[in-house]
Amino acid sequence: MSTALEQLAKSFEPAPIEANWYPRWESANYFSPSMDMNAPSFAIQLPPPNVTGTLHMGHAFNQTICDGLIRYHRMRGDNTVWVPGTDHAGIATQIVVERQLDAQGVSRHDLGRPAFIEKVWDWKKHSGDTITGQMRRMGASVDWRREYFTMDDKMSGTVTEVFVRLFEQGLIYRGKRLVNWDPVLGTAVSDLEVVSEEEDGHLWHIHYPLANGEGQLTVATTRPETMLGDVAVMVHPEDERYAHLIGQMVKLPLCEREIPIIADDYVDKAFGTGVVKVTPAHDFNDYAVGQRHGLPQISILTLDAKINDNAPASYQGLERFAARKQVVADLEAGGFLGEIKKHKLMVPRGDRTGSVIEPMLTDQWFVAMSKADETGKSITQKALEVVENGEVQFVPGDWINTYNAWLKNIQDWCISRQLWWGHQIPAWYDADGQVYVARTEAEALAKSGGKPLTRDNDVLDTWFSSALVPFSSLGWPQETPELKAFLPSSVLVTGYDIIFFWVARMVMMTKHFTGKVPFKHVYIHGLVRDGEGQKMSKSEGNVLDPVDLIDGIALEPLLEKRTTGLRRPEKAPQVAAKTQKEFPDGIPAYGVDALRFTFASLASLGRSVNFDQKRCEGYRNFCNKLWNATRFVLMNVEGKDCGLEDGADLDYAFADRWIIGKLQEAEKAVTLALDTFRFDLAAQALYEFVWNEYCDWYIELAKVSAQTGSEAQQRATRRTLIRVLETILRLNHPIMPFITEELWQVVAPLAGKKDTASLMLAQWPVADDSKIDPAAYADVEELKAIAFAARNLRGEMGLPPSQKVPMFIEGDASLGRFADYIKSLAKLSEVHVVSALPEDDAPVAVAGTTRLMLKVEVDKAAESARLTKEIAKTEDGLAKMVAKLEKPGYIDKAPAHLVEKDRALVADLEDKLGKLQAQLAKLK
Known part of the structure; x- marks a missing residue:
């Protein structure tokens, strides 16, 4: 039978670990709730991804947070469920499938509605499987048995x-109202599907003659073609220039109609001429004005954005922008056109087609x-x-x-949406246009008294079904x-x-x-952006695929991904150059855990997340650190008495008591961070404790205890090494599920945890403040200060790590408890605690009030230079603190504890300065 150490690879390789554990978790049904109604419930609804392709960085970021919360609460013993699903995404999915058909020279109308819907279902199967596969790759512990699709x-x-x-x-009612209309898609769209961007345009000034022949009014418009549907011109009621004209009529140029002059405070007197044309059927603000004033609505566009028969015959059938050119030419020819100014304006475009959105008066279904x-x-x-x-x-x-x-x-x-893919509206019409809303056609027929019925062709807005998901x-x-158990759910995790x-x-x-x-x-x-803060967009060529960060990708396929599908293909060389500069060797494989820890570290309470690949590299190193620390611990505890039995003789050294106390603080910090959705603070606390305190300090101190301590001390150190490591794995599991499960399986039995099959089901650590030992904290801080001083002294003297020299520490005999630790930490041959340092020219360092000396041959010139530099630095710090204390009013206004702290620092600096000056004097 292999040992625990032999079960672990010598180095951390994430791919086989990830491939092994997710199927095991899923097949063991660990993702399902306990349905224990006596336990607290914790539920999350997955924001359902659209079945239009693959998951992106925003999904991966969101799901890291969701899964972190789910795993945390599952370990706390809550009745925990994460409900997964995908959204049918009416517009987006229909476009994807139509484009596939276009490539084959076929339209949806060629197929007919039923056959087209079958094609969409085929695509859903392909895309949905891709999405759920990616979620599994990210370690998402959703309850797949509850997976839904909105259709x-x-x-x-x-x-x-x-x-x-x-x-x-x-x-719910049906009515004719103004909506956003995409003339390419042929459907109403929500505000979310409209992107307004500033573009260069013009402001045309058009003269409207007064009907009485006594002058004219000039309006300024950015859309001159819509004047064909004007029903009024409008001025501000308090505009003295036009007050006398309110209620009169003007002649509508190019049309055989007269329209009234009305007053409304919507008008901005300072913009343009202060006169505004009113076209209720083609502008949302004008629509509201028309409702207030009871104005008619004249629509002059067909649903494919051509001029209809409500306009003069010469314009009928013209595409809207061709009509604009003709209208402007005719206005100029008729003497109605004034000046034309260049003008920046916000142009609404459909995010799927890029076509300019038209406010369109159509029959639609509405929720009141x-x-x-x-x-x-x-x-x-x-x-x-x-x-x-x-x-x-x-x-x-x-x-x-x-x-x-x-x-x-x-x-x-x-x-309502004028699409084929989606939930068809459950409404039927008889020959007279009477509507029957029913759950089934049979129910509708019963309501109609058996009249022949035709079902409404429209489908529901995707957001309607999404609104019902909870x-x-x-x-x-x-x-x-x-x-009963999971409504309301505990938290919705989503973007703004x-x-x-x-x-x-x-x-x-x-x-x-x-x-x-x-x-x-x-x-x-926040929303995930690239390293420069730009929104990630396939059309801009700055997208990162989370799977590429997990598995790695060579430069050539990365370039192909980023330069395919650009909105402006001419930008391909620029995108390629930027990609080569950012990823000259492609993207290395970081693994899921490093990527998830990166996301967690970035999850502050901000509006955007600037993703930096270098952080992935840093957290991959963090995974390596944890892996190597585990191997070290296994080498030192496996097959040895770790004091796990009741009544074991244990003598905890101050270093053991220190790391146990620090563990309690880490447990509290991580728990509080997760309870308050501060994943960035949880990641910070975990990194600081694992890397700096456990690996860099405690393991080094434990090496000494395990070699030089008594049997009871060695046993206590081994127990501390393995028990703290086991707890570290539990604390890290919500963010880094794969590496922690792999390590925990070999660590847990050695730590006495033998009754749990998976780390997913292990108990979340609970802090115990009684285990925090201030005296041990003070000891370690003093030891650190001496070790740092000794290391700095070695560095300043240029001593190589291989050269071990003796050191003297000036102080009482109690410092002897540090001797073996300092000897190891500072790579010394021996350590002597003395009441006074030897009278010698050897260099001396100061750690707080403790002086220490390395016993080596001294280069007096070099040591004098070093001491002179240190004296200058100390004098500068002392002068600043003295100036702070002497600043008028500071002592009276500052909190007493801060003043006392500053005075103590001054005393320490004065003491340190005196000792440094004495050392320098000895060299002269």
């Missing part, structure tokens, strides 16, 4: 039920956001109240303002045990970019249908 039968049934109930409650239900409150009011009363809390808290601002200015939600994924409308579109709507829908909030906390993390 599966269970979820679709809930969507239909919610739609019908809202319609029956009068909270401000209408009261049977409780007397609107769904918006309910969503505001649960945040105001603390039922839902945001982390960081300032995101409440963003949430509230949107809800307090909310418009009715357009939920309860639809748990079995609603049935009263399931999962619904979807507070409006998803977070708020989940709160609305869940509260309305279940009476509960969907989650108790909303942890808003």
Whole structure:
């Protein structure tokens, strides 16, 4: 039978470890909740990725945080579940599949709706498997038995039920209203699918003659073609230039119509001419003005953005931008065109197509956001109240303002999309246009009295079904045990970019249908950007694939990935040059644990996360450090008495007591950090304790105890080495699951942990303040100071590590307890504690109030230079502290404990200076 040490590879290689452990965890069903209703519940809903391709760095970052919380609470014994799922992503997925068909010379209309939907389902299978495979690679401990897809039968049934109930409650209606319209996609789109960017444009000044022939009004517009649908011109009611014209009429150029001059305080008197054209069917602000003034709505565009028959015949059929050129030419020819100015403007474009979005008046389905239900409150009011009363809390808290601002200015939600992929709206029409909303066609036919019916072709906005996830994924409308245990879930982990579109709507829908909030906390993390702070985008060529960071990738395939699919192909050489500079040798394999620790270290409460590959390298080194430390511990404890039996004779050295105390502090720090979603602080506390305190200091001190201590001391040191290491592995597990599981399997039995099959199920460490020993802390700090001073002295004298020399320490006999440790730490041949240093020219260093001397032949000139430099440094520090104390009012105003601390420092510096000056005098 192999020993524990023999079970570990000599070096850390993450790939085989990751390939081994995830399937074992999953097959053992460790990811499922206990369903122990007496235990606290902890649940997270995975923000469902779109089935449009692969996971990106933002997903990997989010899932690192989610999985860290899940593993932490599972180890605490909570009834823990992480519910996974994927979103059908109506627009995005339909575009992907249509592009695939385009490459084959086929359109969706050639196939027909049923055959096209089959093609989408085929793509979903391929893409969904890719996504879940990537999640497994990242170590996501989701309960795969509960995996859902927003278009599966269970979820679709809930969507239909919610739609019908809202319609029956009068909270869903169909109407003609202005919406964002993508003329390339041929559908309404949400604000989230619209990207507004500043572009170069023009401001055209157009003269509108007064109908009475006594002058004209000049308007400034960025979209002259829309004047064909003008129904009024508008001025500010307090604008003295135009007050006398309010109520009169103007002639609409190029059209045989007269339109009124109206007054509205929406007008900015200082912008342009102070006169604004009003086109309610093609501008959201004008639509609101039209509603206030009862103006007609004249739509002049077809759904594919061509001029329709509401415009003069000469423009009908023209594409919108061709029509713009013709309108401008005709205005100029007719003498209606004034000056043309260059103008910067925000142009809304569809994020999927890049086409300019048109405000379009169309028949759509809407959710009434401000209408009261049977409780007397609107769904918006309910969503505001649960945040105001603390039922839902945001982390960081300032995101409440963003949430509230949107809800307090909310418009009715357009939920219909003119697509084929998605939840088809459960509404049917008879020949007279009467609508019947029902759960099934049979139910609709029953309501119609048997009249022939045609189903609505539209589908629902993807965000509609996503809004139901908190309860639809748990079995609603049935009263399931999962619904009872896990609603509300404990925390939603998400980015700030979807507070409006998803977070708020989940709160609305869940509260309305279940009476509960969907989650108790909303942890808003930053968005992952590249090292220069730029948004990662495939079209910009700065994307990093998390799997490439895990497995590594050579330069050539990385270049191909980054230069394929650029929005502007001419940027390919620039992208390639930047990539070669950043990754000259490609990306090495860092493994999952190093990547996850990097994400955790970056997870501060900020709005963006600038990803730095060098940190992956640093945390890969951290993994190596932990691996090598484990091998050292195994070499020193395996097969030896570690004092694990009851009644074992143990004598803990001060170093043992120090690291045990530091462990309690680390346990408290990491627990508090995870409880408050501060993964950056958890990573910092773990790194500091493992690398600096356990590996760099304690292991070195333990080497001495294990060799020179009594049998009881050696036994206590071995026990401390293995027990602290075992706890370290538990503390690190939520962030670094693979390496910790691999090491824990060989460490745990030696540490007396034999009753748990997996680290995933081990108990989370709980700090015990009684184990913190201030005296041991003081001893180690004093030892560190002497060791640092000795090392610095060696360095300043240019002594190589191989040259061991004796050292004298001036002090009482109690310093003798440090002798063996200092000898090892400072690579000395021997250490003597003396009441006074020998009268010698040998160099002397000062550690606090302790002086120490290395017994070597001295280069007087070099030592004099060293002492002179140290004296100058000490004098400078002393002068600054004295000046601080002598500053008028400081002693009276500063806290007494700080003043006392400063005075003590002055005394120490004066003492150190005196000793240094005495040393220098001896050399002369």
